[in-house]
Amino acid sequence: MSGMAPDGLPKGNRVWADGCYDMVHFGHANQLRQAKQFGQKLVVGVHNDEEIRLHKGPPVFNEEERYRMVAGIKWVDEVVENAPYVTTVDTLDKYQCDFCIHGDDITLTADGKDTYQEVKDNGRYRECKRTCGVSTTDLVGRMLLLTKNHHTQDEHIEQHVERARSLSTDNVAMSPWTRVSRFIPTTTTILEFAEGRPPKPTDKVVYVTGSFDLFHIGHLAFLEKAKEFGDYLIVGILSDQTVNQYKGSNHPIMSIHERVLSVLAYKPVNEVVFGAPYEITSDILDQFNVKAVINGFRDRDSSVVNNPLSSIDPFAEAKKRGIYHEVDSGSDMTTDLIIDRIINHRLEFETRNRKKEKKEADVAKALNLIKVE
Numbered sequence: 111m112s113g114m115a116p117d118g119l120p121k122g123n124r125v126w127a128d129g130c131y132d133m134v135h136f137g138h139a140n141q142l143r144q145a146k147q148f149g150q151k152l153v154v155g156v157h158n159d160e161e162i163r164l165h166k167g168p169p170v171f172n173e174e175e176r177y178r179m180v181a182g183i184k185w186v187d188e189v190v191e192n193a194p195y196v197t198t199v200d201t202l203d204k205y206q207c208d209f210c211i212h213g214d215d216i217t218l219t220a221d222g223k224d225t226y227q228e229v230k231d232n233g234r235y236r237e238c239k240r241t242c243g244v245s246t247t248d249l250v251g252r253m254l255l256l257t258k259n260h261h262t263q264d265e266h267i268e269q270h271v272e273r274a275r276s277l278s279t280d281n282v283a284m285s286p287w288t289r290v291s292r293f294i295p296t297t298t299t300i301l302e303f304a305e306g307r308p309p310k311p312t313d314k315v316v317y318v319t320g321s322f323d324l325f326h327i328g329h330l331a332f333l334e335k336a337k338e339f340g341d342y343l344i345v346g347i348l349s350d351q352t353v354n355q356y357k358g359s360n361h362p363i364m365s366i367h368e369r370v371l372s373v374l375a376y377k378p379v380n381e382v383v384f385g386a387p388y389e390i391t392s393d394i395l396d397q398f399n400v401k402a403v404i405n406g407f408r409d410r411d412s413s414v415v416n417n418p419l420s421s422i423d424p425f426a427e428a429k430k431r432g433i434y435h436e437v438d439s440g441s442d443m444t445t446d447l448i449i450d451r452i453i454n455h456r457l458e459f460e461t462r463n464r465k466k467e468k469k470e471a472d473v474a475k476a477l478n479l480i481k482v483e
Contacts, residue, residue, distance in 0.1 A: 125149030155193025346386025
């Protein structure tokens with residue numbers, strides 16, 4: 111029924127969602143995708159840096175970066191900057207929103223209070239499902255741990271134990287919301303993110319390729335520039351093994367399934383190639399009728415040493431066909447720079463994660479959601 115939301119209640123006209131949206135990942139995008147199903151227009155409030163430091167700890171991305179990243183998600187109609195950390199009825203009324211939507215986890219203020227209590231008490235709160243298997247806290251943990259447990263083998267997904275080790279020596283402080291297991295994708299999840307529209311015969315198809323790990327403002331700016339070359343943008347996502355081969359260490363930080371969903375969530379992208387070849391072959395170009403191949407000349411992998419693939423020019427065939435173009439994204443942001451931010455402020459982020467988990471765990475114990483042994 112078109113007038114009904116996923117929870118069986120009537121849809122709103124303008125609906126509200128809010129959050130920090132730090133290191134925006136597919137979990138955030140999936141929450142916003144679900145929120146959009148509750149109304150005609152989705153208005154998203156994003157908290158500023160000062161509010162986040164007060165209630166959670168230091169953000170990885172600054173507020174301007176976060177505003178831009180949220181605005182780029184395909185289900186977002188409007189972004190409200192400097193949104194208050196505690197959602198109030200006055201805020202909903204100010205932006206003419208019928209109600210707010212949040213995931214079925216919990217968000218707490220610095221003093222441990224539910225940030226949505228007021229709108230809940232006034233019947234202006236609706237709920238969607240949290241995306242299990244990923245959180246900003248978990249991604250920060252991956253970078254600090256330098257493990258490869260999150261990688262996906264080329265041919266299958268291994269079932270394995272929970273990967274996110276505790277960053278705290280307090281084994282009681284285990285939150286059911288923050289401490290999450292590795293994301294296991296389903297076909298349904300990918301279809302929900304995909305546009306599902308093949309290119310029209312008249313569409314000019316544009317192709318780009320890369321790891322797109324820890325999808326950031328530089329990636330978004332590059333994809334926006336690439337989309338200007340045509341009508342239909344296909345993004346080739348390299349496999350975990352390929353990325354690790356030329357980046358080394360524990361790269362990529364996000365598995366291919368996570369990276370695919372992160373890319374699909376953004377407005378410029380029409381389709382992705384799952385596990386695309388490092389070298390853009392004639393088969394790829396012919397299969398998708400590609401008319402333009404775009405590369406950013408701000409080399410995202412310039413810091414790589416002993417790259418075993420350095421002798422291969424992945425764009426040789428596109429250059430031969432005269433369809434290769436380089437663009438300047440205008441952004442100096444790289445995946446390595448994000449990791450540097452985390453490592454350089456390691457103690458701050460470890461403390462942030464530990465406090466967040468402890469605060470959530472206290473509430474979870476009160477709600478009998480976890481058992482203390």
